[in-house]
Amino acid sequence: MEDRKGQIIQVATDFIKKYGYDSFSYKDLSEAVGITKATLHHHFAKKEDLGIAVLQVIQGQLEYLKEKTFEIEDSKERLTFMFECMKGTVQEKDICPISSMQAEFNVIPDSLRGKISEISTFEVDLLTQILEVGKKDGSFHFEGDAKNTALIMMTSYKGAIMYSRSVESTILDTVLEGIITSVVK
Amino acid sequence: MEDRKGQIIQVATDFIKKYGYDSFSYKDLSEAVGITKATLHHHFAKKEDLGIAVLQVIQGQLEYLKEKTFEIEDSKERLTFMFECMKGTVQEKDICPISSMQAEFNVIPDSLRGKISEISTFEVDLLTQILEVGKKDGSFHFEGDAKNTALIMMTSYKGAIMYSRSVESTILDTVLEGIITSVVK
DNA sequence: GTCTATACAAAGATAGAC
DNA sequence: GTCTATCTTTGTATAGAC
Numbered sequence: 427m428e429d430r431k432g433q434i435i436q437v438a439t440d441f442i443k444k445y446g447y448d449s450f451s452y453k454d455l456s457e458a459v460g461i462t463k464a465t466l467h468h469h470f471a472k473k474e475d476l477g478i479a480v481l482q483v484i485q486g487q488l489e490y491l492k493e494k495t496f497e498i499e500d501s502k503e504r505l506t507f508m509f510e511c512m513k514g515t516v517q518e519k520d521i522c523p524i525s526s527m528q529a530e531f532n533v534i535p536d537s538l539r540g541k542i543s544e545i546s547t548f549e550v551d552l553l554t555q556i557l558e559v560g561k562k563d564g565s566f567h568f569e570g571d572a573k574n575t576a577l578i579m580m581t582s583y584k585g586a587i588m589y590s591r592s593v594e595s596t597i598l599d600t601v602l603e604g605i606i607t608s609v610v611k
Numbered sequence: 612m613e614d615r616k617g618q619i620i621q622v623a624t625d626f627i628k629k630y631g632y633d634s635f636s637y638k639d640l641s642e643a644v645g646i647t648k649a650t651l652h653h654h655f656a657k658k659e660d661l662g663i664a665v666l667q668v669i670q671g672q673l674e675y676l677k678e679k680t681f682e683i684e685d686s687k688e689r690l691t692f693m694f695e696c697m698k699g700t701v702q703e704k705d706i707c708p709i710s711s712m713q714a715e716f717n718v719i720p721d722s723l724r725g726k727i728s729e730i731s732t733f734e735v736d737l738l739t740q741i742l743e744v745g746k747k748d749g750s751f752h753f754e755g756d757a758k759n760t761a762l763i764m765m766t767s768y769k770g771a772i773m774y775s776r777s778v779e780s781t782i783l784d785t786v787l788e789g790i791i792t793s794v795v796k
Numbered sequence: 797g798t799c800t801a802t803a804c805a806a807a808g809a810t811a812g813a814c
Numbered sequence: 815g816t817c818t819a820t821c822t823t824t825g826t827a828t829a830g831a832c
């Protein structure tokens with residue numbers, strides 16, 4: 427089964443969303459996958475290697491999301507689609523793996539920090555572009571430049587996922603609706 | 612020196628903001644404070660006890676902030692004051708200790724989770740009240756209820772601190788200005 | 797209140813057999 | 815590709831002396 431690697435990455439991603447990169451162990455992971463720690467090390471010699479692999483997959487998914495997003499003609503639909511897709515990747519009480527590793531920024535390996543920065547920027551840029559296009563075609567209304575608005579929307583979305591953990595989990599939908607209508611209406 | 616306890620709490624809080632609760636050790640802390648691990652255990656038998664102490668101090672500071680905040684007459688000034696105070700407690704490249712522990716929610720002791728939930732709720736409630744008063748006296752303009760707006764503002768603020776870590780750190784000020792003017796103008 | 801010394805468990809990682 | 819066994823380091827925590 428060559429897809430062992432893929433399976434490991436999948437479970438590791440779930441763990442990062444649940445516990446964080448630093449707080450899941452090769453022992454946890456090996457048990458969840460059903461192999462030994464040694465086998466895990468065979469596939470990903472160091473935990474750092476696994477971390478990089480996880481981030482590469484996420485990066486690929488985001489690039490794919492960008493493609494799919496711009497296949498949609500209508501700006502409002504496009505915006506909703508993007509957030510719905512993002513929301514779909516995190517289960518209840520999980521957090522965004524990027525947020526998780528932003529929180530751990532000072533304790534993760536340097537190579538991971540670089541990738542996290544890239545991905546963080548990519549996300550905001552994607553939203554910025556969606557907003558710019560939507561403003562031009564008259565779908566969205568906001569003051570200031572698109573990047574600032576994108577920043578507020580993205581940080582609010584990420585922050586809301588985080589907050590859902592410790593308060594009522596309905597707040598994510600509330601916030602999501604709020605930030606979308608703030609530019610659409 | 613009875614204030615050893617206070618000193619330990621102070622340094623522990625800094626560590627949580629920099630590395631997270633799970634990722635700083637009694638060894639790190641003992642070296643930073645200048646005492647041995649054993650002495651640390653004398654003051655706070657378990658790491659969990661220290662965690663609770665840290666959160667109690669934060670809770671107290673927030674209650675004090677609420678008092679001070681409502682001593683200010685003008686709604687706009689009050690809102691700015693609150694965010695400036697909050698911002699003042701986190702150094703560049705640190706994150707809010709509450710965000711930090713929200714990210715670690717599934718790996719911290721139960722007693723800490725409870726406190727985190729309380730504090731998270733308190734913060735949003737404080738902002739909600741500021742917004743409600745300001746809407747009534749005509750200082751603020753926003754649609755929907757104050758709680759939703761407070762949620763968006765608070766999650767955006769917290770998310771921005773987080774994002775500053777991995778992208779340009781100027782985004783915090785950008786976002787802060789954005790969310791304040793969104794209700795003030 | 798602080799120390800040295802130590803116990804104990806968990807973590808990341810490697811060696812070598814099958 | 816997977817295993818058992820083992821190493822090394824680090825983390826939390828305790829015992830007992832000063």
